[in-house]
Amino acid sequence: MTNPAPSHFDLSIAGAGVMGLACAYEASRHGRKVLVFDPGETAAQASSAAAGILVARDAQVFFSPFREFYVRSIRAYPEWLGRLTEAGGTAVPYHRGGDFMVFDLTDAASVKRLEEKKRQFEREKATAFTVSHELPPILRGHSRLEKVATLHFPDEAYVQNRDLLTALRKACEKAGVEFRRGATASPWTSNGEVTRIPFSDGEVTTRQVLIAAGAWSVNLLAAQGISAPMTPVKGQMIRIPRFHDGEAMIHFNDDMYLVPRGDSLIVGATSEPGVWQEGFDATGEAYLTERLGRLLPDAPRKQLENWTGIRPRTRDRLPWMGWVDAQRGWAICTGHYKSGISMAPLASECMHRLLVREKPAVDLAPFDPWRKQGLS
């Protein structure tokens, strides 16, 4: 990639993951001149590692601002994807194939998780699901589990997140977003009107900056003298041959899932707090093969692919979406942990409104980065 000649932007975004790209697209479609910079390839980190699961579990009432934001964002997905497809010319596969949650009733930990889930569904007044003690049809002949509880949510959806990232990049390019490969070399300076961002091959000036660098946002903030308590949470996944032709997802004991992707199934995922080291390893192998073995002793286990990603988790597990410094025009959109793909449509819309000093569609106060346990 050849970097564009240094110039002046309305908004410069650090990070080309789903959050950076979604925010860039939203700002550019409203006429803003946008730069996205990233030391790596577009969307090579958590966003392409994800499974693309968008599960609302039919929530009708919300027990937290996070849950409300999450569900509203998922409901905005079809319209958002339609807009992206029109803008970039690339369709994004979105499947409303439903979800089977299968719990092994011979396992005490699994029974406990089932009870927790049921309490959540009661609290959220979810009704659009059925409960049975049968294996889902797509597992029959593959699983030998006999004592199960199966909750079927027929309306759940997933998106092919790697296609989503390609579509976002194309929509951004068509809208005039510029991309720069590289990390900033030293602290940014601001006179309140303009921020100067130094790169090794020149300086960019910008009216505003948005930090959307996932787990790596911490380093960018540290370079500006701001401490950000963020825990990286490694996730490991594999892809195996597809043994059924259904469109549904399966969640097993709420600690492993299988999601269709083309002629394969993706199987995930570990949750390893504090682990920065990337690469599929023995921990991922043991976690996934043990669970797969319990659910599907006879299914093909050949790994077609394996990979890892680092999820950004804040101390209170709520994202940081708001101003880092409103006067300088520095904002942040990160910390979406296990839900960044799901939250991108609404997060990008709200961040655009915040940046142009309009009222976001959802109150961002609970996600203020300077809240207790946040930035310091």
Ligand SMILES: Cc1cc2nc3c(=O)[nH]c(=O)nc-3n(C[C@H](O)[C@H](O)[C@H](O)COP(=O)(O)OP(=O)(O)OC[C@H]3O[C@@H](n4cnc5c(N)ncnc54)[C@H](O)[C@@H]3O)c2cc1C
């Ligand atoms: C295994 C796994 C499964 C998941 N499954 C799901 C799921 O099913 N549904 C869901 O909603 N979410 C899921 N997630 C969570 C989701 O992937 C993340 O919340 C989301 O991708 C975070 O997006 P992001 O853009 O903030 O970060 P990232 O995608 O990590 O992007 C950050 C970008 O910042 C760049 N960067 C790093 N340093 C700098 C720097 N100094 N300057 C500029 N840029 C920099 C990186 O190169 C990268 O491109 C999953 C995550 C993992 C790991």
